Structure formats: structure tokens, C-alpha cells
Amino acid sequence: MRVVMFGYQTWGHRTLRALLESAHDVALVVTHPQSDHAYEKIWSDSVAGLAEEHGVPVVLRDRPDDDLLLTLKEVQPDLIVANNWRTWIPPEFITLPRHGILNVHDSLLPAYAGFSPLIWALINGEQEVGVTAHMMNDELDAGDIVVQRAVPVGPADTATDLFHRTVDLIAPIVAESLDLIASGRTDWTPQDRSKASFFHKRSIEDGNIDWTWPAEDIERLVRAQSDPYPNAFTHYKGERVRVLKASVSQGVYGGTPGRVFIREGDGIVIVAGAEARRGRSHGLVIERVRTEDGTDLPAGDLFRTMGGYLTARP
Template sequence: MGFETIFIGNESPFLEVLSDISRVSGIVCEPIRGTSKKVFGSSYQFAKERKIEIISPSSFLKKPRPTDIIVVSGFSKLIPGRVIKSSRVATINIHQSLLPAYKGRHPLNWAIIKGENFTGVTLHHLNKNFDEGNIILQKKVKISEKDNIMDIYWKTVIKGTELLCAFYKNAKRGNIGGFRQNQKLATYYPPRKPRDGKIDWNETAVNINNLVRALTYPYPGAYFYFQKKKWVIEEAQVFRNGPAGSRVGKPFFLRGACLVKTGSDFIKINRFRNKNLKDIKN
């Protein structure tokens, strides 16, 4: 079935299409559990069910096995040169942004937080640095005002699947070239930690709502403390008009709506994670 492929990554959204368009002979991964397995899918489980060889990441990175194409997705470790050079056709990475913008971890979360109207997916060759190889193919994805992180994630998975199909088709014709990234346009954002989700109510309502949308389930969530409790907001919206004299950061109810004054306008809280709106007492 055409090219032999080895996949590197713990999550499995692209494995179905790779199995359809190539012969996946090995999956370099480790088991994942809990929420990540439920939401993003497990490469380890996929390999077991399809009877595909499971390869330890530590052993493969030290001593790679030759194959036609290596596809990397969501792998946090730097791929060494000996692995990159071991493929007969190409070693490529799927990055969920329009490189050279949003290099690094959690690019989709950051794109929403920064208020971007678009993001995308990039298929690129690997080199010695993270997210710096020549760009092969890209597709743009629109971020609407109501999209949360998982809406955007699945949009980019669909586009990423399309890019993989196009790449394998082009590779049969020997057309696997790419173009160099313009590093002057590069932006980089660091990995996010759960504590980064704490809401600063002095920010604008738009910025706070972007943070909420970027950190919905299964991510840790945008949160605040009130009445000695931690409240994680799962869904909110910008509310332009509220009573004058409202105190910034203090929830209150107005005609059944739970509102919070921010540095600019109000946030209407539609839903908490694991708590009811009525649990907040004025």
C-alpha cells in the first residue's frame, strides 16, 4: 500500500487517515490515560487494536528504524538528526498553527487567547530546531467568536488530514519540496500551566472571554476565587451593558443573568464546570 510510515506521537487523530493512505508499520508512543485518552485518542490503543508494532520513544530516538516517511504529531521532545535522516522520503511534522507564527506548545490555545481571527495547520519538514523546518503545505482555519478550543482543534484535525492526503499524493510524484520560513515573522509562546488560567478581572471582557474559550474542557479552565472557593468558567460571553457602580471581579445577578464587571464591559457567565450558577450567593 504505497509508502511505509512510522508515526511518532501519543495522540491518534491522524492515524486513521495514515492507515488508509500508507502502510503504518510502527507507532512510536507511550500509553496515555484518563481525559487525554478519552478526548484526543490514544496512539498506543490504536496500535494494539490494529496489531501495529508499538515502539518505545527512547529506543527509537536512539536507534531509528529506516522507513519511507516519518510523521510526527504532538510529540514534545526534539527529534534528533539521526531520526530525521533515517527516512527514505521525508520526516515531517504536523503543527497546528500557520508557521512561522505560534511556534511552540499549545498554539491553538494561544491563538484564541490572543484574539486571532484565523489559525491553521502546517505540514513541514523537520530540522534540528523545533518548528523551523521548510513548510510543505498549509491550510487556514477561521476562529469565530463562539468557537472554543475543541471547536478549533477538530477544525485543524480535518485540515491536517487533508494536508496529509495531499502530501502523500505529491510524494508519489517526487514533489515533497518546501519553502523556507521567514524567521522575521516568527512568534513563539511557551507551554501553558494550569495556574495561567487565573482570571484578572481588570482585563477587558473580550480578553477574559478569549481566555475562557481557550481553556474549556479538557483543558484546566479559566478560573477565579470567590467566597473561598475556586470557580472554573466553562462558557461565557461579553455583556456590554451593566449597572453603574458595579465592583470589578464580584459576581452578581441581574434579571437571572450572572454578571461580573471587568476592566471594560461585563462578562456574563453562562456555565461553570462542576458547579451550578445558583451556587454563587450574593
């Protein structure tokens, strides 16, 4: 088959590498210009660089336009393969290749369509995550499923752990999907849209800790915002503090959410949960923090005395 690839960052890079290693002809690569967005500067292997190394023409676009459509008509692809393409692809692009567009998405669709699915899934306590290859239609991440693979989420896993585990699924999923499409198969599995969910891009503000959340949820937020992602953060005495490591307290504590309360184990308990005033909630034990100047230190070195509050704003 004659294939065009739409993709960006490491997800797109892994997809392109799988295409280049296949028996199919990669005729063109379309990728986004480099971005300063905090979440787009990490996992940023260059799709354009890999294409150029292999002599594949590259087109840079923020979004598909009429000029790109004309280029694709000249290339005449049998299939477009997309991964981590960040903007809407119009219907006329989807219907142009005779096999349509195969999109590769890092969630177990129909759940977690949209952006940052691994982070959202970890925050929400999902027991597994994965990668889905599906045929694109005019609704984002909603097309029929070609191949889907899952991996379990462990109790200490970070978003970084899950990234490495799922990105390794891309190459075999792409290879299997290409074989199925080339064989003439079209009996794909429709998504159960009653189980669909759709999430927005994450920004720095999404890591701002809400101390009315249960401690279990905040602990997952901390793991979801692991390095190199922008860390979960709060404010203490007017300064931003990033939380690098935390756990749910053994004890049950009462009071006002955000209160710097008591030492437990290797950390400092912060009162958490909307029902904390009833004295029936576990707190969050902060164990390691990063200050605004980039210094990492044990929480006890920052919270030297008990009392005071952690807040959403300085």
C-alpha cells in the first residue's frame, strides 16, 4: 500500500518508524511545527527528522488545509495513518484514500477520547490503559476499532511508567493493523458510544491540587504528574511547591482541607477531603517536594513546624 502519515511527538515517531519498517511505501509525512506548549515539549522525538533521514517528503501544518488536500490528491495514498495529530481532520481527507484513515490513540476507546488520556485515566483510578487503532470517521476518536491492546495499571505506577508501557505497543499494533487492512478485512468492531468519554488538553492549572479531593485522588494526581510532566503543585506561605512523592495516610484525621497537620512516617500529613471536618478522612502524606528554585527536598525540611495551610493561590 501507498501510505501517508500524519503525526507528532514520540507517538508519531514510533508510528512512522513502524511504517518505515513495514513492506509498505511511505510517500509523505505531515507533522506539526515545534510547539512551546508544556505538554508538547516532552516526549518530543522529531517526526520530521525521522522522515528526512529516510528521504520521505515532509509537510508542516498546524491543521489540514486546501493546499494539503491538493498535495494528497497528487500523492494518491491508499491509506493515511495518524497518531497524535492535534487538530480536526475534515471529512474530505478521510474519504480521499481508498482505505480511509487509520488513527492510533493511546487509550482503550471509547473511553478517554481526546487529549492526555494516560494522565486522566491514572487520576481516575483506572485499572488498565492501552492503545487503540481505529478507522477514523467525522467524530474525534469514535471510529470502528481495528486492533486494541491493554496493559495493567499498578498501585505505584506513574504516568511516565504508563507512557513507556503503552508507547511500546504502537509498533506491533500498527504492523497488525496494516496487515489486516491490506488483506481486505473491513469487519471492524464498532465502538459502544454509551461508554464514551472525551477529555480536554491538560494545562499547568490542571495540576493545581484541590485539597477537598479525597487523599486517594490527590495521591494519583501526584503520580499522574510525574517528571517530566509538569508536577502537581500547591502553595505554602505564598510560594509554589511541587509535590513529587506522596501517599495516603495510615491515620484518619479531621479538620480543614489543606491544613499542615502532623508528622507520619517519612512525611507530613495534609488534611484532605470534602468530609474532613467529620474526622473520617485519610490525609495526604507529602514525602518529597520541589521548591520554585528547582530544589528537591524531603517534605519535613520544608514543613518544619505544624500548622498553616496549603492553598490553591499564593
